[in-house]
Amino acid sequence: MNIAIILSAGSGSRFGSDVPKQFINLAGKNIIEYTIAAFEQNDKIDEICIVTDTIYHEKLLEISKNNNFIKVKKVIQGGVERKDSSYNAIKEYENQKDINLIFHDAVRPFVSQRIINDTIEALKKYNAIDVAIPTADTIIQIDEISKTIENIPQRSKLQRGQTPQAFKLEIIKKAHELAIEDINEPMFTDDCGLVKQYLPNEKIFVVNGEEKNIKITYKEDLLFAEKLIQFNSISLSKENSFSTLKNKVIVVFGGSSGIGKEIVKIANAHKAKAISFSRINGIDITSKKDVKKALKKVFERYGKIDSVINCAATLTKKELVDMRFEDISKEININFFGAINIAKTSFKYLKKSKGSLILFTSSSYTRGRSSYSLYSSTKAAIVNLTQSLASEWQKNSINVNVICPARTATPMREKNFGKEDNKTLLSSKIVAENTLQTLIKDFSGLVIDVKQGI
Known part of the structure; x- marks a missing residue:
C-alpha cells in the first residue's frame, strides 16, 4: 500500500x-x-x-x-x-x-x-x-x-x-x-x-x-510558479483542444477587428455562441448603459453567459505634452474605465455560470514606453485590476486572467506604426487561440504571455 x-x-x-x-x-x-x-x-x-x-x-x-x-x-x-x-x-x-x-x-x-x-x-x-x-x-x-x-x-x-x-x-x-x-x-x-x-x-x-x-x-518563486502553470496548461498542439467550447456563450467586446474578430471566428467554428460588440454595432464600452444593454441582450437570448472577453483598446502614439486633454480622457476611458464597466456589469452573469473574464494588456505594461505613456500606464492598471478581481471573485468561482501579447499584427498597430514585416509580428490568430485556451483552463489571476513560438 x-x-x-x-x-x-x-x-x-x-x-x-x-x-x-x-x-x-x-x-x-x-x-x-x-x-x-x-x-x-x-x-x-x-x-x-x-x-x-x-x-x-x-x-x-x-x-x-x-x-x-x-x-x-x-x-x-x-x-x-x-x-x-x-x-x-x-x-x-x-x-x-x-x-x-x-x-x-x-x-x-x-x-x-x-x-x-x-x-x-x-x-x-x-x-x-x-x-x-x-x-x-x-x-x-x-x-x-x-x-x-x-x-x-x-x-x-x-x-x-x-x-x-x-x-x-x-x-x-x-x-x-x-x-x-x-x-x-x-x-x-x-x-x-x-x-x-x-x-x-x-x-x-x-x-x-x-x-x-x-x-x-521565497516570493520570487511564486512568480516563476505562475509561469509554470501557464506553460503547463496552455498547449496548442492537441487536436480538438477547443471541443469544450461547444455551446459556450462568449461575449467579446472589441470583436469587430484584429484579435477580437479572430476570437469570435475560432469560437464559432468550434460551435460556441460568440457574440461581438463594438462601436460598429452601437456599443461603447465607456458607457455603462451600453455594456449593460449588450450583456442583457445576450442573456435574454441564450439564458447564460459563460465568458466575457474585452479586446477593445485604443493607442495614441504621441508624447503626453502633445496630447489634448480630450484625447487623454478618451484613451483612459476606453482602456481602463471601459474594462471596469465590463467587469462590474459582467459579474452577476459570470457568478451564475461560474465563468471567466479575460482582459488584455500589453508588453509595455512592464515598462512605460516613450510616445505612448497613457497606453502603457493603462495597460499596467489592467494587470493590477485582473489580479485584484481574481482574488475578490475567487469565492464566486469566477476566473479572471489577462492576455499579454507581444507585438501583434492588428489594424490598431498598423495605424500607429505603419507597415511592418509580418515575420516580426504575432498573428491575431495565434493570440486568439491562446486566449481561448486560457478561457477553458481552470486558473485565475495570471498574466498570460503570448510570444512567438508559444
Whole structure:
C-alpha cells in the first residue's frame, strides 16, 4: 500500500507571509491544492495523509471536500521540526503491514506523475528512495566563522535534493527511532539524511527529478510558479483542444477587428455562441448603459453567459505634452474605465455560470514606453485590476486572467506604426487561440504571455 505523506506544517517565515506559504493563492487555488491533486491523480497512490498544524485541519478537510480528493483519509498534527512531522505520520501507520510512505513537501506543487511513478517503482528493489537533479552551480563549502572557502566539491558528483522521498515503513521508522535515542543527534533537513546517518548500510536509490519540481520558498518563486502553470496548461498542439467550447456563450467586446474578430471566428467554428460588440454595432464600452444593454441582450437570448472577453483598446502614439486633454480622457476611458464597466456589469452573469473574464494588456505594461505613456500606464492598471478581481471573485468561482501579447499584427498597430514585416509580428490568430485556451483552463489571476513560438 502506497501512502502519500504531504508535509504541510511549515510556518512560511522565509516567504514573509501572514499565513503558511502552502495556503498562499497561486492562480486561483492554494498551493497545496495542486500538490494534493498530483497524488490524488496517481493510480499507484492508495491514500493521502496531510501533516499540518491543528488550526488548519478544518481548512484542509474543506479543501479536500471541495476538490473531491477522495484519497485524503487523514489530516494529522504536525511537529515542531520536519522530522517530528514525519515521525507523527510514521506513528499513524506503524501497526499496518506492507506500507510504503512517500513523503512530499506541500510547497512542491509541480511534482510530475513520472517522478511519483518512478519513485514507487524503485521501492520494489530498494527500501529508501530520494529524488534529485544535477546542480548547475558550483557548490562551495565555507568556514562559518571566517566566511572563507574551505572546500569546493567536484560538481559532477553533487545533486540537489527534491521530494518525494519514499521508504518501506519499517526502514524509516527504525531510522527515526535511532535518531530519538541519539542525544547528540545532528540536524537533518530530510528523511533520507536520517536513513544515511543511522542505517549506513541501507542503499538510498536516487530517482531523476525535474527542474520544474520547485519548492516555493521565497516570493520570487511564486512568480516563476505562475509561469509554470501557464506553460503547463496552455498547449496548442492537441487536436480538438477547443471541443469544450461547444455551446459556450462568449461575449467579446472589441470583436469587430484584429484579435477580437479572430476570437469570435475560432469560437464559432468550434460551435460556441460568440457574440461581438463594438462601436460598429452601437456599443461603447465607456458607457455603462451600453455594456449593460449588450450583456442583457445576450442573456435574454441564450439564458447564460459563460465568458466575457474585452479586446477593445485604443493607442495614441504621441508624447503626453502633445496630447489634448480630450484625447487623454478618451484613451483612459476606453482602456481602463471601459474594462471596469465590463467587469462590474459582467459579474452577476459570470457568478451564475461560474465563468471567466479575460482582459488584455500589453508588453509595455512592464515598462512605460516613450510616445505612448497613457497606453502603457493603462495597460499596467489592467494587470493590477485582473489580479485584484481574481482574488475578490475567487469565492464566486469566477476566473479572471489577462492576455499579454507581444507585438501583434492588428489594424490598431498598423495605424500607429505603419507597415511592418509580418515575420516580426504575432498573428491575431495565434493570440486568439491562446486566449481561448486560457478561457477553458481552470486558473485565475495570471498574466498570460503570448510570444512567438508559444
